[in-house]
Amino acid sequence: MRSETYSRDRYHHGNLPEVLINEGSKVLAEKGVDGFSMREVARRAGVAVAAPSHHFGNAKGLLTAIAAQGFGKLATSMDLAASASRDCEDRVVAMCQAYRAMGMSDPGYAAIMFRVELVDESDQRFQEQSHRAFDLFAQALKQAASANVDAAQINYAAQTLWATMHGLVDLKMIKDQEAEELIRFAVRTLLAGIR
Amino acid sequence: MRSETYSRDRYHHGNLPEVLINEGSKVLAEKGVDGFSMREVARRAGVAVAAPSHHFGNAKGLLTAIAAQGFGKLATSMDLAASASRDCEDRVVAMCQAYRAMGMSDPGYAAIMFRVELVDESDQRFQEQSHRAFDLFAQALKQAASANVDAAQINYAAQTLWATMHGLVDLKMIKDQEAEELIRFAVRTLLAGIR
DNA sequence: TTAGTATCTGAACGATGATCAGATTGAGAT
DNA sequence: ATCTCAATCTGATCATCGTTCAGATACTAA
Incomplete structure (x- = not known):
């Protein structure tokens, strides 16, 4: 040994x-x-x-590679979570849950994925993976929104909700017992607001 | 010299x-x-x-002190910004702008205020100042919401919007030319959603 | 004036990220 | 099968970092 x-x-x-x-x-x-x-x-x-x-x-290079792989895992996880439901709102919620779950089950990746100052954001693989995750998210939100909501609003909504989830996870504002409720509140409120 | x-x-x-x-x-x-x-x-x-x-x-102690002072500045700044307008929604927007401005004009403070792993969150002065800022925020949102929205919803809304602002700033998702528009979108959408 | 306490110094110690010449290995060319 | 070259890894070195601690200095209260 x-x-x-x-x-x-x-x-x-x-x-x-x-x-x-x-x-x-x-x-x-x-x-x-x-x-x-x-x-x-x-x-x-x-x-x-x-x-x-x-x-x-250097160290930043390794951290960036870890973060890139983390975003790949997140994208895969969100994709899987969304496919479990047929309701559009439920799928967005499921994606948000997947986002949060990343912070709980994979703390090693979550610890670095959004630490802007510690990763090289210009890294190609990092950009690919992080954009993949966000694009999946934006796409699901688009499908959940009413058909008559214009593209600019959808875009704003996607940015807003993505930021909201990041904030909730980063600031550890989601308590276990009210996770489902708080996340659904954020999603439903946003969808209701742009209707 | x-x-x-x-x-x-x-x-x-x-x-x-x-x-x-x-x-x-x-x-x-x-x-x-x-x-x-x-x-x-x-x-x-x-x-x-x-x-x-x-x-x-130790180093964490100094960083915590800097962060605490940063939250004090933020609270003061938010207070000042809100007093400039009489419209409730405008005041919430102004507070959000103040939040964002903190990240632009005081990057030294903003760099550490929300880095959970680098500050001692149990520090009394840190808690005082950060709660002071958040409470101001929640109070303004309460006044902007309809009277018939219950307290639990208001509380969720405050957490959500606070998280949203943190996410937008932390992820540098706010471009200068669309800052006003994006922030107002987030505030208005949330208020419309809980109405 | 004096004693006691708060503040600051200077020199350690172990650990870290980065660098570089050189050793080792694998893979393609002959 | 052998050679050559590039990729990979080692081992040592350097400047820098956070922290600790005995001792020096200066403020304060008696």
Whole structure:
């Protein structure tokens, strides 16, 4: 039994980037953003401290990769949640729940996904994944809105609700027992308001 | 001309805590949260590296003090903005504008006020000031809502709109040219939805 | 004036992110 | 099968960071 999380007999790791992202998200989940360090991630992956730099450039690069994968997970999760219901409003609510669930079940990803100052927002993969998640969200809202609501309003509504969910999760304003109620309130109120 | 920002001939600084908070917010404004360091703040204040610890315990303590003062500024700013108008909806919008303006004009404070993991939320002064700001906000929303809307709905609405503003600012979703429009959309939609 | 307390210094300690020359390995060309 | 080259990883180094602690300094109250 080696002390490293990942032991290996070969000089080359094989799939180091993937392992670094996974271990990085674990560190984030356990110690939070301020407890995160490249050295800790390297230790857990069983490689030298300088190894991660060759794949991600610097700490921000690794954090950005983690955040990008997080948005990918979020998009997939929202897609799945929405497909469980046929009612348009319910699907938007389900997506919001998926958004919130991300913060609960995957705290490692949630801890970094929206920390604007810690990720490289110009990173292509990051933009792809984050836009994918938001676009799914906006699309569902469009379907839930009345047909006579114009596109500009729909766009504003999508931005507003996305921001609302981010705020509720980021500020930890959603208590478990009233999560369903508060989220549905936000969705229903918005839809009623643009009707 | 000394190199320190604050030169002094006395051994005791006089009002070090206040200066540390001011210089700290400047560092945050210039270099962001990840560029912030206790040593840099101490350098600018012209004191030894260890001096800040005597007043704020550790880095989190100083950041918490900065955040608390930031919420105090926000509350004052919101109060001022709201008093400029007599229309209830306009006052809520004005408060939201003040919230946003905080992120533009005082980036040093805004950078830390909502970074939950970096401040000590149990700090008494922090709680006082942040609650003061939110309560002002909730009160204004209550006055803007119809009289027959029950208290629970008002409470939900206040939380929702507060979260929305936080999300819009934190995610930098408010473009300058459409700030007024987007904020008014969020306020009006919410008020219309709970009517 | 004196004693006591609050404030500040200066020098440590361990840990971190980043860098760079050099070692090791895998993959394609011959 | 061998060679060559690029990709990958190591190990050491550097400046910087937060925190701690004994001791120096200065304010305050008796």
